[in-house]
Amino acid sequence: MRNWLVLISSLPSENTSLRTKLWRLFKAIGAHPLRDGVYLLPDLDSCRSSFDSIQHEITQAGGNAWVLETQPSNEAQFPVFFDRSADYASLLEHLIQARRLGASSPTDAERVIKRLQKELDQIALIDYFKEAAHAQAVLAMEQFAKDLRLLHSPNEPHFATGTIKQLSVKDFQFKKWATRKNMWVDRMACAWLIKRFIDTGATFLWLGHPSECPEDALGFDFDGAQFTHIDSKVSFEVLIAAFDLHIDGLTRLANVIHFLDAGGIPVPEATGVERMLAGLRSQAPDDDQLLAMVTPVFDALLIAFQNDNEQSQP
Template sequence: MTDWLVLAAALPAHPSALRVRVWRALKATGAGTLREGVYLLPQSAPTAGALWQLERTIADAGADAHLLVVAARDATQEAAFRALFDRSALYAELLQTIKETRSALGSASEAALHKTLRGLDQQFAAVRATDFFPARPAERAAAALTALRREIEARLSPGEPTPKAAAIEPLPVEDFQGRTWATRRRPWVDRLATAWLVQRFIDRSPRFVWLADPARCPKTALGYDFDGARFSHVGERVTFEVVARSFGLDADPALQRLGQIVHFIDVGGVPVDEAAGIEALVRGLQAQHPNDDTLLTAALPVFDTLYTAMKVPA
């Protein structure tokens, strides 16, 4: 049985500012409404602390508020409480938007598709943040969003690698000096960030080759970010994260944070505040530099700056 927080508050009609403030705070917590002035939230919810704070806020404003910790009296009441947090309608809205997006894939521009994906990621994250009892609707929405992203990637970036299940073996940096690193042409964020990682932390004198056809990768080259490459997506990790883990670089908090940004831009998942800005910047670099060597040269100081920013304490 779940432990529940019950907030009972008696708010004055005037001034209205307190009521609006409380309403907005309650909405942010995802609390359910038992009746006017009585609100419910699982004690285990990530937003539970905000409900305790709200009790103090109401009391400090001179109104009555009491926060109780209770348990449902039986299974029927437990089910009724949980029903207040049924997010299936919100997931259904998300699934409908995904369906409409899929039907318009052929006519939408690249910029529009990326904008739509960002919006869908944010919509899913917002619902998931207050879905305290996730079930099949959440799984279906997540699966549909992943499938849509892969369809868009296949259209915009042919050759996007399929994640594989494999162990990531530790590798010595000294064995990877002066190598040729090969990846798909017109590198996007994961490929550019991986090239930056290689050049700054692994290979002191790398050479990069941009492949029109990954199947024709030179046998002596270290392929990355395509199916059959030496380094590519493994499980939930994108290529940047795999290379960082392979060479023991993922203990660096700044590289971890940078990896989260690259991951979200490349395959979605947990939204990252900086992602939209970095995505727009890299897209601008792509438009500005049709030559891939020149593109990498322009991108290196961008990732240098971003890495330095990630090292600055918040």
């Protein structure tokens, strides 16, 4: 029979802020209230750690708390308190609504996906007995993300496992480079990086479809291209790694590009950069003009990051 943990607490009556804080903590870990001041969790290492932390919080504030092990007389009595089926059903409804609303841009699509993925992760975190509803929600989320990304970026590269080959800049001069037309963040940044630091004599082809890439062109940022997403790196980061570019400020710029293209850790500058690039793309008649328009933006960002680094030096 499964063991369970019970946290019993007695709080100072005058400390209302502590009560509010504890309510949020208990809710965050999915503890079930058996009665006022008595909370239940399954006997798992993560749950025990959570209860121990809350117990410490209570005693430090002048209250009393005890964490006890128990077993119910009826084995089926407690698991029903942790049934997250309704939460998963709510998430599935949110996925349906998101499909109807769609997204206005690839970046907006990534925001929608991240928001709903976060909702799924939060449910799963307190779903201690993952069953069919969890598996159904995971599959639905994966399909939703795949469909939304395909809609906005039909030829967007997938992250592939591989090794980034080390290359020399001197072997890549006056080359023909090719990527998908209607550039967005990663392709814009790649084209800028190539022209600025890899191949100053580069010429670019803008492809309607990756299959149109000529054999004598160096493809980037599409599946099957020589330079594309590898492991957790977007194409811009792959180019930096492949040519071993150690340029002050480039890592911070790469963090911005990664976040805007693939999500991940938020970057303070990302929203402003995205708005500038979106505005320029809406005005550019073609990708050659677009590259010319975004080049000063990336130049200025790199200089700003370099200036920040200089100011932070002792």
